[in-house]
Amino acid sequence: MQPAAAEISTCPNCCGALEETSGGRLACMACLLRAGISGEDDVPRDSGLDAFEGDEHFGVYQIDRRDHESLYKLGHGAMGTTYRATDMSLQRKVALKIIRLGIAGRSKEARERFLREARAAAAVRHENIATVFQFGIREETGQCFYAMELIEGETLEERVRRAGPLDTRTTIVIAQQVTAALAAAEKRGLIHRDLKPANLMLVDSDESQVVGRDRWARREWAAQHAVPAVKVIDFGLAKTLHAPIDPMRLTHDGFLGTPAFASPEQFENSALDVRSDIYSLGVTLWFALTGKTPFAGRSVQEIHRAQESNVFPIGQLKSARVPSRLRLLLKSMLAFEPATRPGTHKLAAELRRCAAQATGARRTRLVLAAVATLIPVASASFVFYSLRTHSAPPSSVATLIPVASASFVFHSPRTHSAPPSSGLNPALPEKSPAVLPFENLSSEPDSAFLAHVLHDDVLTKLANIADLKIISRTSVMRYSDKEDVREDALAERDPGAAASAENVFGDDTVHFNQIFIDSVVARTATTPAPFVEMDQKVIPTMKRYRASPQIAQERSQYKRINRKRTLWDKLRYGWAKHPYRVKKK
Amino acid sequence: MLCREAESRDELFVSTRWTMVLKAGDSAATSVQALSALSELCQIYWRPLYVFLRKKGYGREDAQDLTQGFFAHLIENRRYAYADREKGRFRAFLLVALKNFIADARDREHALKRGGGMILEKLDDMTDARIAQRAAKWQADEVYDREWATSLVRQALDRLAQECALAGKRELFDYVVPYLAAPQESAILYEEMARRSHRAVATLRYELARLRRRYRAILREEVRGTVREAAEVDEELRYLCHALAAA
Numbered sequence: 094m095q096p097a098a099a100e101i102s103t104c105p106n107c108c109g110a111l112e113e114t115s116g117g118r119l120a121c122m123a124c125l126l127r128a129g130i131s132g133e134d135d136v137p138r139d140s141g142l143d144a145f146e147g148d149e150h151f152g153v154y155q156i157d158r159r160d161h162e163s164l165y166k167l168g169h170g171a172m173g174t175t176y177r178a179t180d181m182s183l184q185r186k187v188a189l190k191i192i193r194l195g196i197a198g199r200s201k202e203a204r205e206r207f208l209r210e211a212r213a214a215a216a217v218r219h220e221n222i223a224t225v226f227q228f229g230i231r232e233e234t235g236q237c238f239y240a241m242e243l244i245e246g247e248t249l250e251e252r253v254r255r256a257g258p259l260d261t262r263t264t265i266v267i268a269q270q271v272t273a274a275l276a277a278a279e280k281r282g283l284i285h286r287d288l289k290p291a292n293l294m295l296v297d298s299d300e301s302q303v304v305g306r307d308r309w310a311r312r313e314w315a316a317q318h319a320v321p322a323v324k325v326i327d328f329g330l331a332k333t334l335h336a337p338i339d340p341m342r343l344t345h346d347g348f349l350g351t352p353a354f355a356s357p358e359q360f361e362n363s364a365l366d367v368r369s370d371i372y373s374l375g376v377t378l379w380f381a382l383t384g385k386t387p388f389a390g391r392s393v394q395e396i397h398r399a400q401e402s403n404v405f406p407i408g409q410l411k412s413a414r415v416p417s418r419l420r421l422l423l424k425s426m427l428a429f430e431p432a433t434r435p436g437t438h439k440l441a442a443e444l445r446r447c448a449a450q451a452t453g454a455r456r457t458r459l460v461l462a463a464v465a466t467l468i469p470v471a472s473a474s475f476v477f478y479s480l481r482t483h484s485a486p487p488s489s490v491a492t493l494i495p496v497a498s499a500s501f502v503f504h505s506p507r508t509h510s511a512p513p514s515s516g517l518n519p520a521l522p523e524k525s526p527a528v529l530p531f532e533n534l535s536s537e538p539d540s541a542f543l544a545h546v547l548h549d550d551v552l553t554k555l556a557n558i559a560d561l562k563i564i565s566r567t568s569v570m571r572y573s574d575k576e577d578v579r580e581d582a583l584a585e586r587d588p589g590a591a592a593s594a595e596n597v598f599g600d601d602t603v604h605f606n607q608i609f610i611d612s613v614v615a616r617t618a619t620t621p622a623p624f625v626e627m628d629q630k631v632i633p634t635m636k637r638y639r640a641s642p643q644i645a646q647e648r649s650q651y652k653r654i655n656r657k658r659t660l661w662d663k664l665r666y667g668w669a670k671h672p673y674r675v676k677k678k
Numbered sequence: 679m680l681c682r683e684a685e686s687r688d689e690l691f692v693s694t695r696w697t698m699v700l701k702a703g704d705s706a707a708t709s710v711q712a713l714s715a716l717s718e719l720c721q722i723y724w725r726p727l728y729v730f731l732r733k734k735g736y737g738r739e740d741a742q743d744l745t746q747g748f749f750a751h752l753i754e755n756r757r758y759a760y761a762d763r764e765k766g767r768f769r770a771f772l773l774v775a776l777k778n779f780i781a782d783a784r785d786r787e788h789a790l791k792r793g794g795g796m797i798l799e800k801l802d803d804m805t806d807a808r809i810a811q812r813a814a815k816w817q818a819d820e821v822y823d824r825e826w827a828t829s830l831v832r833q834a835l836d837r838l839a840q841e842c843a844l845a846g847k848r849e850l851f852d853y854v855v856p857y858l859a860a861p862q863e864s865a866i867l868y869e870e871m872a873r874r875s876h877r878a879v880a881t882l883r884y885e886l887a888r889l890r891r892r893y894r895a896i897l898r899e900e901v902r903g904t905v906r907e908a909a910e911v912d913e914e915l916r917y918l919c920h921a922l923a924a925a
Contacts, residue, residue, distance in 0.1 A: 109922070112828065114835050118852060123922040124859035125831045128890070129897035130915045149880050 151238045152229050154178040154189050177243065180226070187226060188244065190327075192237040211239065214328055217281055221274035223294065223326040244324050246297065249381060250290035258384045261415055261451045263320045267293070268378050269444045270323040275374070276437035278328060279367045285328050286365065288373035289354040290380055295321040352393045353386045357429050360397040368431040371440060375426030383409040387427060403429050419447045722833060724749070726769075726825035727776050733818040734780070748779045767914065768904040769826050773819070820921060827918035830904075834897040838889065847885070850875060854886045858893050 104111055104121035111119035149156035149164065156176045157165040165177040167188060178189035208228065215225035228239040249267070253259065259267070271293065278284065285292070356372035358365055379387050387405055390396035405427065410420045422443045428434045435443060724745050731741035752775060816824070835855065842851035853875045857866045866886065868879045875882065901911050 107923075114832060114855060118855050120835075120856055121859060122828050122831050123919060125835070125893075126827055126897070126915060126922060127919050128859040129834075129894050129901065130912055130919070 151178070151189060151191070151231055151236075151240075152227065153180055153182045154187060154227075154238075154240050155181055156189060157186075178240065180240070186243045187240040188223075188242065189238060189240050192239075211237075213281070214283060215239065217278050217283055217328060219274050219277040221270045221323050221325060222277065222328050223324045225328075241326065242324075244294045244296060244326070246294050246321070246324075248291050249293040249295055249323075249377065252295055253290065253381055253384055258413055259381045261382070261419060262448070264378055264381045265419065265444055265448045265451055266320040267295075267323050267381065268374065269441065269448070271325060271374055271377075272437055272441050272444060274323075274325045274328070275367055275370050276441070279437055283328070284365055284367055285325065285370045285373070286359070287327060287351060287354075288325070288370050288377060289351050290377050291351075292325060292327050293377065294324040294326055296324065297321045352390075352396045353388070354380075355396075356431070357397065357400045358431060360393070360400070366431065367437060368434045371426050371434050371437070372428075372431070375423050375434075379410070379423060379427075382413045382415055385409055400429060416447065416450050418443075418450050422447060723772060723826075723829065725829050726822045727772065729825040730773065730776065730818050730822040731780070733816070733821045744780055748776050751779055767910070769823075769914075773822055823918065823921035827922050830897065830900050830918070834893060834900050837896050837900075838893050841892070842889070850877070850885055851889065854882070854889055857886060858890055 103109065104124055107121060107123050109121050109123045112122050114120045149158075156178045159165050167175040167177055173190050173192040175188050175190045178187050179185070180187055208230070211228040215228050218224065223244060224242045226240045226242070228237075230237050247255070271288075275285070352360075354373045354376045356365070356369040358369055376386055376388075379385070385406075387409070388396050388399035390399055405424060407420065407424075410423065415423075422435075422440075425433070425435055425443075426440070727748060728741050728745045731744050732738070736744060839848060839851050839855075842848050853871050857871075860866050868882050871877075871882050872879045877885075898911050898915075901914050902908060905911060905914050
């Protein structure tokens with residue numbers, strides 16, 4: 094072929110002359126030569142090309158790309174890389190895991206066994222197990238992949254490393270969900286083999302999902318969704334990949350799995366069952382509570398020796414204020430002999446008992462926190478009642494009945510220190526609450542009896558709370574009408590609490606006073622409504638309700654009354670040394 | 679070329695070069711085999727030597743004859759045996775050997791009777807005017823080095839093209855070859871390439887990255903066959919880059 098006259102053109106990179114290459118195309122010889130030098134590697138390679146060969150299509154799934162054209166990588170692990178992908182047929186987002194190992198070149202029987210085991214793992218359906226949609230092999234490259242539901246959240250490991258160890262209650266709830274997942278898989282003869290914090294996805298609740306401003310619905314929803322939902326990922330994958338046909342080599346001296354969370358029998362390559370996963374769950378819970386693993390070591394052998402010693406660093410759990418029952422349960426889960434560990438059913442039962450114990454202890458702490466915050470607010474005349482009557486004329490019902498002021502005083506401080514704050518639970522004062530007598534601030538002497546009724550009601554409800562010691566009525570009676578005492582008590586105001594009181598007035602309705610403080614919603618009302626409801630959501634805002642013009646006027650009077658009390662001023666304008674000077678109307 | 683794995687083929691190719699030289703000089707080999715080996719050797723290294731001779735002032739035909747005769751002299755007299763790999767690079771050896779060769783006018787007539795017309799056909803492909811224009815401002819040695827560098831790149835590209843052809847992707851190779859040395863991702867016009875090649879952008883991304891890596895490996899292998907040890911590959915590449923840049 095007679096070549097055409099070489100076109101004189103320059104390289105856009107080095108401005109060198111282009112020359113004709115094979116095929117008649119022009120290229121820059123200098124740049125092509127420079128491309129061969131070590132360290133001067135060319136274009137930054139696409140990050141995803143390291144994970145798999147070929148294009149980004151795996152069956153009906155196409156890996157998504159970010160705005161800057163790189164592959165949408167969700168995570169990377171020993172077994173493979175996870176990407177966000179789109180199911181082109183159903184147009185839904187999935188998590189696509191490209192497994193590092195390819196099975197090209199294996200025997201037909203090995204490939205079929207691999208697929209059979211993988212499909213068995215994918216067949217497990219449970220609310221706490223990430224659903225696997227498809228498990229496949231790309232024939233042209235021999236790479237394995239599986240698509241599972243896309244979970245928007247973070248792993249337990251990421252949560253602990255980001256926000257610190259979890260509290261007991263959250264950890265127990267997570268354990269209960271994982272236990273349920275293990276039980277469901279056990280029914281199908283499936284075990285995880287690589288249970289660890291990185292394989293537990295946490296999906297936080299989203300309060301915005303509550304539609305409307307229904308206070309009650311929001312509270313109920315918040316109570317149910319206070320702890321995150323757990324999804325176990327990579328269930329059964331380790332078993333299929335650990336099959337003899339494909340001995341997966343990891344970085345820990347060839348150990349299959351994650352040594353820090355592996356059971357002793359995994360170290361010894363013994364037969365495994367669900368108790369192996371329970372052991373791993375125990376280590377995972379230990380990590381969630383303390384941020385550490387019970388058996389540390391710089392090598393696989395060191396970790397296994399630590400396991401054999403059966404010596405647990407219980408001090409870590411005690412420092413984390415883990416209740417004794419849960420500590421004992423963790424010890425049983427981490428028993429060296431699998432036979433001595435609890436099964437899934439027993440584990441679930443024990444976790445329920447631990448949850449009950451943890452809830453009772455938490456209620457005690459919450460009430461103490463609530464009481465500590467109620468002091469500044471309760472001193473004001475913020476408790477109003479209106480009785481629901483049908484026969485009485487409206488005028489008598491609509492009368493403002495400022496009944497009393499209630500004060501909660503901390504008395505007889507305890508000797509032991511408050512538990513450390515975990516970010517979810519505020520620092521709790523160790524005090525015994527005392528309910529001061531109520532005052533009748535209304536102009537109707539016939540309403541004076543309500544002060545005693547309210548006082549008895551508050552005392553009765555608080556007394557029903559376990560582990561809460563209320564100062565006796567006789568002891569507190571001496572504090573009635575003692576403004577000084579209230580001021581002293583107010584000095585211990587919890588700066589972290591945001592307390593407010595609202596009063597609702599109306600006709601023919603039951604009014605109640607609702608106080609939103611840290612993690613507690615305290616509501617006072619006439620019977621049969623409970624006095625205190627423990628809410629688990631931090632609601633630091635003030636709730637206001639509409640009121641009729643008459644009520645608004647009365648409320649302004651109420652506010653004026655409140656302002657006369659320095660406590661309210663301190664709430665609004667800070668905890669100044671000098672009382673706030675009330676502006677006279 | 680036989681169809682075989684790229685790795686084994688590359689290894690075979692490296693040994694084949696020296697093997698070719700040895701075979702060409704094997705007195706026991708048949709004349710056909712000797713001529714075949716000679717032809718392959720000339721096809722790889724003739725251009726730098728030819729350009730050097732042209733720069734030296736020899737005409738086209740004389741330069742062709744001298745180049746051809748030089749290779750024949752190299753093989754017949756086993757001059758390749760003097761290419762001591764422990765003392766220098768093959769590039770430098772060839773140049774020195776050629777200089778010695780042209781100093782002996784007795785080989786000139788002998789070269790006309792050997793080698794056939796295989797090289798002549800190749801020489802017709804060259805654009806002498808362009809070469810003469812560029813060689814005007816350089817020294818003969820510089821011209822030789824530059825052409826040596828260019829020959830290496832062409833050889834690497836030819837091998838890559840052969841691999842793509844064996845894989846049924848020769849057409850794809852033609853589309854991506856201008857971007858094998860693109861320094862930035864943004865300089866690669868994937869969309870245009872996709873439009874012309876009727877392939878997906880994602881496929882082109884992957885293929886280009888794979889071909890870039892493969893080209894680099896082939897180029898380094900070609901250079902490896904001309905230096906004493908692997909550690910000298912980068913140094914040789916930088917030397918040749920400097921030679922091209924000076925041009």
